[in-house]
Amino acid sequence: MRAVVIDDEIRARNLLKTLISENCPKIQEVYLAKSLLEGVALIEKENPQIVFLDIDMPEHSGLEILNYIEKELVDFEIVFTTAHSEYALQAFQLAAIDYLLKPLRPKQLKAAVEKCIDIIGKSKINDRLVELKTSLSAHQFEKIALPVSDGIKFINFKELVLFEADGMYTKIYTISDGEIMISKPLKHFVELLHNIAFFFRPHRSFLINLSFIKQYVKTDGGYIVLDNGKTVSISNDKKEAFLKLVSGM
16 A cells, blocks of 8 residues: 655654554555645655645645545545644544544554545545535534445434434434444444534433424423434433523524
């Protein structure tokens, strides 16, 4: 496998090359570029499988890569290197795009590379980059990228009705796409969507979209009925917060 590292800082480029050589044996060749345009030229020449791309560079942001390379040539995976804010990191996660936080660490690098290897060629990287740029420029999240068997599926938040824990998997109920089983635990989605106001976790096994509440039933310990007919338990320690939320809707 081949990789291209694009970073304007020479120490950062060399460090990442060293970490790749020491921790990622499947990558045999690593090419270095000090700017986005130099990196694009390397990509077109060497046809890498993975591109490590710094976001903050003086002349061109790494997010501008689609402005300088033909979309049909983007058949590689991208891992951004960044020291960005929590908001930006959430945007990366929602778009299912990997990132490495500076200072770089071998464990995170290995995990990112293995993930890239698993989805190369079937991950809709163009779509994910567009969604990422949209979220960062608008300062508003609207979609989540869900890893499914044949790639990535983008679903608008307004289409998400319910997340239900199923061991280390999560069953997601949607309006247009029915039920989707995702190989990530519910905790992943709870953490990812924690500051999206209309998602609420009434029980350890559920995360719901408050927009789809049909009824709250006080009997039998209290439970929630959603528009799709699903019933959701509500823990005693969540009832007060839940009632306060829905009373203000």
